[in-house]
Amino acid sequence: xxxxxxxxxxxxxxxxxxxxxxxxxxxxxxxxxxxxxxxxxxxxxxxxxxxxxxxxxxxxxxxxxxxxxxxxxxxxxxxxxxxxxxxxxxxxxxxxxxxxxxxxxxxxxxxxxxxxxxxxxxxxxxxxxxxxxxxxxxxxxxxxxxxxxxxxxxxxxxxxxxxxxxxxxxxxxxxxxxxxxxxxxxxxxxxxxxxxxxxxxxxxxxxxxxxxxxxxxxxxxxxxxxxxxxxxxxxxxxxxxxxxxxxxxxxxxxxxxxxxxxxxxxxxxxx
Numbered sequence: 431x432x433x434x435x436x437x438x439x440x441x442x443x444x445x446x447x448x449x450x451x452x453x454x455x456x457x458x459x460x461x462x463x464x465x466x467x468x469x470x471x472x473x474x475x476x477x478x479x480x481x482x483x484x485x486x487x488x489x490x491x492x493x494x495x496x497x498x499x500x501x502x503x504x505x506x507x508x509x510x511x512x513x514x515x516x517x518x519x520x521x522x523x524x525x526x527x528x529x530x531x532x533x534x535x536x537x538x539x540x541x542x543x544x545x546x547x548x549x550x551x552x553x554x555x556x557x558x559x560x561x562x563x564x565x566x567x568x569x570x571x572x573x574x575x576x577x578x579x580x581x582x583x584x585x586x587x588x589x590x591x592x593x594x595x596x597x598x599x600x601x602x603x604x605x606x607x608x609x610x611x612x613x614x615x616x617x618x619x620x621x622x623x624x625x626x627x628x629x630x631x632x633x634x635x636x637x638x639x640x641x642x643x644x645x646x647x648x649x650x651x652x653x654x655x656x657x658x659x660x661x662x663x664x665x666x667x668x669x670x671x672x673x674x675x676x677x678x679x680x681x682x683x684x685x686x687x688x689x690x691x692x693x694x695x696x697x698x699x700x701x
Contacts, residue, residue: 439466441555442579443493443519444680446470448528450477452647453588456669457525458485460676467493468524471510472646473500473528501528501564507571516594520578520675523680526565526619529587530557532609534602534649544607554611561615565622574629584635584680585626589619589641591695601656616641627689636688638679642672643695662697 444461448454450472455655458468461487470485475498480549482496497513514521527676532544543550565587576583593616597608619639626637644657646666658664675694693699 436685437464437523437677437681439464439681441465441467442522443467443469444523444525446525446527447499447573448472449496450474450481451527451529452645452669453672454527455481455485456528456672457488457588457676459670460673461523461680462489462492463673464677464681465492466680468495469499469510469514469521470494470496471499472496473498476495480498497578501568502559505569507567509573513574514575519575521572521575521583522581523584523586524572524576525588525676525680526568527584527608528564528568529561529588530613530690531612534570534653535597544609545605546610549610555607557609557611558615561611562618562622565619568627573633573635576630576635577633582636582685585617585623585630585635585637586676586679586683587623587637589616589639589691591641591643591693591699592616593620593639593641593691594693595699598660601653601660603650603653607650622646624689624693636684638684638687638689639671639691640675640679641691641693641695643667643673643698645669660698660701661695664699665696667694667696 439461444466446454446457449458449470458470462468470478470482482494486494497510499510509570569585586659592613599607623639630637644666654666657666675692
C-alpha cells in the first residue's frame with residue numbers, strides 16, 4: 431500500500447532555478463501536484479510571469495512566488511534570500527535547473543560554433559558560470575534556509591544523461607557539435623552532488639542528481655530519428671515523463687537516497 435504522506439510536500443516551500451525553461455516548468459508542476467508551495471526563479475522576466483499566471487490558475491490553493499534571479503550574481507540571489515527571510519520562509523526543496531543549452535533546430539547557430547576549433551572562451555565561461563558555478567552559488571546562499579527545515583531538506587541538481595556518456599556527434603547536422611562545455615558542466619554537477627552529500631549530511635540535507643535523457647521539443651525530424659536509434663525504447667521523452675522522479679527524489683519517499691545520480695534516458699546510456 432502506498433503511503434501518500436511520503437510523497438507529500440504540504441505546507442512546504444520548494445525553490446526552482448531556471449523555472450521558465452522547458453523542464454523547469456515540469457518540475458514545478460510535479461511539486462505542485464504533491465501540494466508544495468513554489469518559488470519560481472529565472473532570468474527571463476516575461477516567461478517567468480507567464481508561467482506564474484498559468485500555474486496559479488491551475489493551483490489557486492497553493493502559494494506560487496516568482497523572482498527574476500541571475501544565478502551567476504551573488505547580489506541577485508541575495509535579493510531573493512532577503513525577501514524569503516523577511517517572510518519567514520524556509521526551504522524543503524531546492525532544484526538547481528538553470529542552464530544554457532545549445533538547441534537543435536533548423537538554424538543550429540550555437541551548434542555550428544560547438545567544435546573545439548571554434549571554441550569561444552567568453553561563451554565557455556558564461557555557460558560554466560550558469561550551469562556549474564551558479565549551482566554552487568545558489569546552494570551557498572540558500573543553505574541557511576534549507577538548514578532551518580526541522581524535518582530535513584533536499585537539494586536536487588539537474589544534469590543530463592551526458593553526465594555519464596559522451597555526446598554522439600554523428601546525430602547533429604553537418605559541421606555541428608555539442609559544445610565541450612556541456613559535458614564539462616554535466617559531469618561537474620555529479621561531482622558537486624557527491625561532495626555535498628557528504629558535507630551536508632550533518633544538517634540533515636540530502637543531495638542527489640537527476641539526469642534526464644533527450645526530450646522531444648520540436649527538433650527537426652531527421653535529428654529525432656537519429657536519436658531514437660540510440661535509445662532502446664526507440665523514442666524521446668515526453669515533457670512530463672520526469673514528474674515521478676521529481677516527486678520521489680524531493681520527498682521522504684527517497685529518504686535513504688543520498689549522493690546518487692538517477693539516469694532516466696530510455697536506456698540510451700546502457701549501450
